[in-house]
Amino acid sequence: xxxxxxxxxxxxxxxxxxxxxxxxxxxxxxxxxxxxxxxxxxxxxxxxxxxxxxxxxxxxxxxxxxxxxxxxxxxxxxxxxxxxxxxxxxxxxxxxxxxxxxxxxxxxxxxxxxxxxxxxxxxxxxxxxxxxxxx
Amino acid sequence: xxxxxxxxxxxxxxxxxxxxxxxxxxxxxxxxxxxxxxxxxxxxxxxxxxxxxxxxxxxxxxxxxxxxxxxxxxxxxxxxxxxxxxxxxxxxxxxxxxxxxxxxxxxxxxxxxxxxxxxxxxxxxxxxxxxxxxx
Numbered sequence: 001x002x003x004x005x006x007x008x009x010x011x012x013x014x015x016x017x018x019x020x021x022x023x024x025x026x027x028x029x030x031x032x033x034x035x036x037x038x039x040x041x042x043x044x045x046x047x048x049x050x051x052x053x054x055x056x057x058x059x060x061x062x063x064x065x066x067x068x069x070x071x072x073x074x075x076x077x078x079x080x081x082x083x084x085x086x087x088x089x090x091x092x093x094x095x096x097x098x099x100x101x102x103x104x105x106x107x108x109x110x111x112x113x114x115x116x117x118x119x120x121x122x123x124x125x126x127x128x129x130x131x132x133x134x135x
Numbered sequence: 136x137x138x139x140x141x142x143x144x145x146x147x148x149x150x151x152x153x154x155x156x157x158x159x160x161x162x163x164x165x166x167x168x169x170x171x172x173x174x175x176x177x178x179x180x181x182x183x184x185x186x187x188x189x190x191x192x193x194x195x196x197x198x199x200x201x202x203x204x205x206x207x208x209x210x211x212x213x214x215x216x217x218x219x220x221x222x223x224x225x226x227x228x229x230x231x232x233x234x235x236x237x238x239x240x241x242x243x244x245x246x247x248x249x250x251x252x253x254x255x256x257x258x259x260x261x262x263x264x265x266x267x268x269x270x
Contacts, residue, residue, distance in 0.1 A: 031166025110217040
């Protein structure tokens with residue numbers, strides 16, 4: 001029995017042994033890489049359907065509608081797949097705060113630590129106290 | 136016995152069960168996300184020491200000095216780590232061809248497939264015949 005046409009694009013993704021792929025969120029306006037999270041099939045399908053980033057939380061073992069607690073929703077403009085079909089790239093607008101906050105630490109991007117002189121140094125400012133982001 | 140100071144930053148990375156972390160290569164000049172590959176501890180250490188991207192090839196089970204066959208070396212300007220310490224972000228200059236080619240298919244970026252109308256569509260041009268990249 002052939003798969004439904006609408007499902008084929010999901011079948012073409014090379015899910016790992018846990019049924020996941022890494023998904024990179026890149027800010028459409030700035031080009032900044034905001035974060036990397038994981039998606040299962042359902043998360044990617046919902047991301048495409050809803051036009052907002054839905055990940056799979058490996059720690060909680062369930063779908064994670066980005067922004068569900070923080071309000072920091074990611075609107076998805078474009079979904080790309082890499083040459084090996086095992087990594088997803090989202091072009092997003094990070095909603096909910098100005099300037100945009102993607103990281104649970106209250107920073108713009110999750111990649112705020114820079115290797116310098118053999119140490120990881122936090123570089124980017126905390127834009128909002130995490131205690132006031134999560135109730 | 137304490138670890139050598141120069142090793143501490145490698146200990147702070149949260150390697151997965153296979154001893155790997157995903158590493159995103161982002162073009163410094165354009166902000167384009169070029170690719171995602173994997174690193175083990177040795178690959179990340181060599182990347183920092185050499186100032187060029189060294190990954191761990193999961194298919195070949197060994198270090199992969201990006202560009203070793205193609206000449207498409209990535210010069211690394213900055214190494215970042217995310218808030219969970221389990222994803223690396225490299226800011227690179229993609230060497231070896233103008234315009235820059237990161238993908239083994241001869242394209243600028245590995246993320247050349249875009250989801251459109253329920254299908255993955257190849258969007259970006261092949262800049263060089265892969266047959267002439269790899270002998």
